[in-house]
Amino acid sequence: MHEEFFTLTNYLHNNNDITYAMEDYLEMLFRKQKDKLTITKLSKLLNIKKSSCSKMISKLKNHNLVIVQNNNLLLTSKGLKIAKYLYKRHNILTTFLTKLNKNQFSLDQVEKIEHFIDPITLKNIEKLIHNII
Numbered sequence: 001m002h003e004e005f006f007t008l009t010n011y012l013h014n015n016n017d018i019t020y021a022m023e024d025y026l027e028m029l030f031r032k033q034k035d036k037l038t039i040t041k042l043s044k045l046l047n048i049k050k051s052s053c054s055k056m057i058s059k060l061k062n063h064n065l066v067i068v069q070n071n072n073l074l075l076t077s078k079g080l081k082i083a084k085y086l087y088k089r090h091n092i093l094t095t096f097l098t099k100l101n102k103n104q105f106s107l108d109q110v111e112k113i114e115h116f117i118d119p120i121t122l123k124n125i126e127k128l129i130h131n132i133i
Helices: 008-012 020-031 039-045 050-062 077-104 107-113 119-132
Strands: 066-069 072-075
Touching: 020 039, 020 050, 020 066, 020 072, 020 077, 039 050, 050 066, 072 077, 077 107, 077 119
Parallel strands: none
Antiparallel strands: 066 072
């Protein structure tokens, strides 16, 4: 087996239409879907400027992932499917790193790792968690 090495920039180039930033928005929308979520509230939750949030919501709307109804941000069925996976991915990594690092757990590690991990590795981590519980 021959593998080529690349710089991090090459690895970071996401082949999906959905960027890492979009993933963060979708995950937060999923977390707060029971609440009335406006652009202002979402920007505060993600600690970003309202104008940046508004631009991203436009992109998510263009990808048919989000709709805006009476200033309320809602996931479309396509957005909900992706957001459920992103939320699950986050929880699997949180559980794994909490068990692995005990009191040294850090949310920022999960936030960094979750955008890079592939579905097969995530599934194997999930299996591993079930075997060590």
